[in-house]
Every structure is written in structure tokens, then in C-alpha cells.
Amino acid sequence: MKTLTLTRPDDWHLHLRDGDYMRAVLPDTAKRFARAIVMPNLKPPVTTVALALAYRQRILDALPAASSFDPLMTLYLTDNTRPEEIIQLNQILTVKAVKYYPAGATTNSDAGVTDLARCAAVLEAMQATGTPLLVHGEVTDSAVDIFDRERVFLERVLTPLAVKYPSLKVVVEHITTREAAAFVKAAPAHIGATITAHHLLLNRNALFAGGMRPHHYCLPVLKRETHREALVEAAISGNPKFFLGTDSAPHARHTKETDCGCAGCYTAHAGIELYAEAFEAAGALDKLEAFASHHGADFYGLPRNRDTITLVKEPWRVAADVAYGDDRLTQFRAGGEVGWRLAL
Numbered sequence: 009m010k011t012l013t014l015t016r017p018d019d020w021h022l023h024l025r026d027g028d029y030m031r032a033v034l035p036d037t038a039k040r041f042a043r044a045i046v047m048p049n050l051k052p053p054v055t056t057v058a059l060a061l062a063y064r065q066r067i068l069d070a071l072p073a074a075s076s077f078d079p080l081m082t083l084y085l086t087d088n089t090r091p092e093e094i095i096q097l098n099q100i101l102t103v104k105a106v107k108y109y110p111a112g113a114t115t116n117s118d119a120g121v122t123d124l125a126r127c128a129a130v131l132e133a134m135q136a137t138g139t140p141l142l143v144h145g146e147v148t149d150s151a152v153d154i155f156d157r158e159r160v161f162l163e164r165v166l167t168p169l170a171v172k173y174p175s176l177k178v179v180v181e182h183i184t185t186r187e188a189a190a191f192v193k194a195a196p197a198h199i200g201a202t203i204t205a206h207h208l209l210l211n212r213n214a215l216f217a218g219g220m221r222p223h224h225y226c227l228p229v230l231k232r233e234t235h236r237e238a239l240v241e242a243a244i245s246g247n248p249k250f251f252l253g254t255d256s257a258p259h260a261r262h263t264k265e266t267d268c269g270c271a272g273c274y275t276a277h278a279g280i281e282l283y284a285e286a287f288e289a290a291g292a293l294d295k296l297e298a299f300a301s302h303h304g305a306d307f308y309g310l311p312r313n314r315d316t317i318t319l320v321k322e323p324w325r326v327a328a329d330v331a332y333g334d335d336r337l338t339q340f341r342a343g344g345e346v347g348w349r350l351a352l
């Protein structure tokens with residue numbers, strides 16, 4: 009049987025939610041990944057170091073005693089974030105970055121930034137301290153076609169930002185377009201990007217395959233095949249600017265299967281296995297370890313993990329749906345097969 013052993017990977021972009029929902033999904037990530045950058049878009053959002061530390065403690069309390077999973081926390085940037093918060097963040101080893109959601113861009117982003125100009129003092133402090141800004145790279149202008157919102161964001165927001173703050177560390181999160189891959193590739197070494205497994209595996213046809221597919225709806229929305237191909241090329245290129253971030257984003261099934269469904273795909277149940285599928289399909293399994301286990305740690309200036317995981321090429325069936333607190337969760341590929349399995 010074909011097996012693949014890699015340095016244990018990290019997930020550099022993850023939604024864990026809170027309370028019973030968090031307890032339902034956390035084991036999937038903790039089984040596979042050593043660390044994860046945990047997104048702050050709770051209700052209310054995690055806007056201060058104190059809130060981030062309290063959230064981290066709730067995650068740690070939910071882990072089995074034997075688990076060494078290390079949640080790395082982020083702050084949610086608002087128009088009112090104070091530079092003092094950045095100073096404090098840099099004194100706390102487990103809070104790693106600041107997340108920038110343009111107000112209204114995605115799930116729980118209402119408190120996000122309305123105009124980056126309002127954050128100038130905070131961005132200065134971040135640049136001075138080497139604090140990474142994690143960017144949801146989509147404009148919210150409803151006049152811009154939804155499939156163009158990432159590309160337009162690069163032009164309108166990211167390019168000027170990189171000029172104004174020439175040494176600000178930036179991660180362009182969950183890139184979905186050829187243009188974003190090219191932007192990051194051409195940018196200096198302190199600008200990187202995460203890529204999800206679902207954006208490597210699917211193009212926008214998956215949203216409408218035989219009918220509406222709410223469980224393939226996420227933001228940024230899936231794009232054309234040419235974009236998927238460019239993302240695969242970036243992921244398998246060996247370029248250290250590109251690294252794994254699942255953007256696993258659980259939503260109760262009834263909130264996706266409704267007339268105005270939530271954005272987000274839940275992939276943590278196969279969080280590394282789906283990447284193995286994508287890399288294998290591209291004939292580049294040998295490039296998976298660097299993308300999943302080296303590049304992100306190097307970018308964040310953290311040690312690479314010392315232990316390993318092993319994947320086995322053996323298909324398994326994903327449950328039709330699973331418990332999610334008092335609700336149900338439809339996982340990516342529900343009812344279908346994943347080609348690789350984690351050896352326990």
C-alpha cells in the first residue's frame with residue numbers, strides 16, 4: 009500500500025468557532041496538525057489580546073490531556089484597534105497576527121475595517137514590530153462582480169498598502185485567482201499566501217454541479233478552472249511564499265441549506281488528506297511536505313515540527329453528516345470518498 013510520511017503539518021488559517029461548536033470540530037484539526045492560526049471572527053469578534061488569551065484557554069481546555077496541539081491566536085482588526093494592543097500582542101508568544109476583514113466581506117465581518125486609513129497608527133506599529141497582517145482580500149463594493157472582488161482588491165487595496173508600508177508582513181489569505189498568485193510571487197519575501205484544499209480541488213462549476221451546491225459555497229467564491237490551475241502551480245512550485253491554510257469554516261447544516269446560506273466549507277475532517285489528493289493529481293506529492301509543514305513555520309519564524317504523520321493511499325467514505333453541538337454539520341465530500349487516510 010502506498011504511504012507518505014511527512015513532518016507534522018500546521019494549519020495557517022482555521023475557524024474553530026466557540027463553545028459546543030468548537031468542541032465538536034477541534035479534534036479533527038488536533039489529530040492532524042501541530043499548530044493552527046485560529047481566526048478571530050467570533051460573535052463578538054476577538055478584538056483584544058485579553059479576549060484572544062481567554063479564547064485560547066477555552067480551546068486548550070477542550071483538548072484531551074494528551075494533546076500537544078498549539079492554537080496560535082489572532083486579533084480582529086477594527087477601525088478602533090489601538091496601537092497599544094499591538095505592543096501587548098508582541099509580549100505574548102501565543103498571539104501571532106492581526107486579521108483584516110473589510111467590513112461586510114464575509115462571515116461575521118460586520119465589525120471589520122471600513123477604511124484602512126483609519127488603521128494607520130496600528131499598521132505602523134505592526135510594521136515596526138514585524139506583526140503579520142492576515143488579509144481577507146476582497147473588496148466589498150457591490151458594483152464589482154463577485155468573481156472579480158479579489159483581483160480588484162489587489163489593485164485598490166493591497167498594492168497601495170504594500171507601497172505605504174514597505175516592510176509590513178502580510179499573508180494574503182485563501183487566494184483564489186491567477187492574479188493573486190502572481191502578485192504574491194512577485195512581491196518581496198515578507199508577503200506570503202495561504203491556499204485552501206478546496207480551491208486546489210474545485211472550480212466554480214462545483215457550485216452548480218447538477219443543481220445548487222451550498223456546501224461548496226465559500227468566500228472568496230470558487231473561480232474558473234484557469235485560476236484553480238494557477239493555484240495548483242503556486243502550491244506545488246516549492247516557492248516558500250505559499251503555504252497551507254485550510255480555511256475550514258464550519259456552519260450548521262441548516263444555515264447553509266437555506267434561502268441565504270452562510271459561506272464556508274468544512275474540511276478539517278480531511279484537513280491534510282485533501283491536499284494529498286490535490287498534490288497527487290498534479291504529480292507533485294513530493295512537494296506536499298514543504299507546502300504543508302515547512303513554509304508556514306518559516307514565514308512565521310517558528311520552529312518546524314519535529315514529529316511526523318503518515319498518510320495511506322486508501323479511500324474512505326465521509327459521513328453524510330455529523331453532530332455539531334446540537335446541530336448537524338455537512339463536511340466536505342459528505343457521502344463521497346477521500347483518497348488518502350491518516351494512519352493513526
Ligand code: NCD
Pocket residue numbers: 023049114115144225226227228255257258271272273
Ligand atoms: C469563513 C467563515 O465562515 O468564518 N467563511 C468562508 O467562506 N471562508 C470566513 C472567511 O474566511 O472568509
Ligand code: ZN
Pocket residue numbers: 021022023047255257
Ligand atoms: Zn477564513
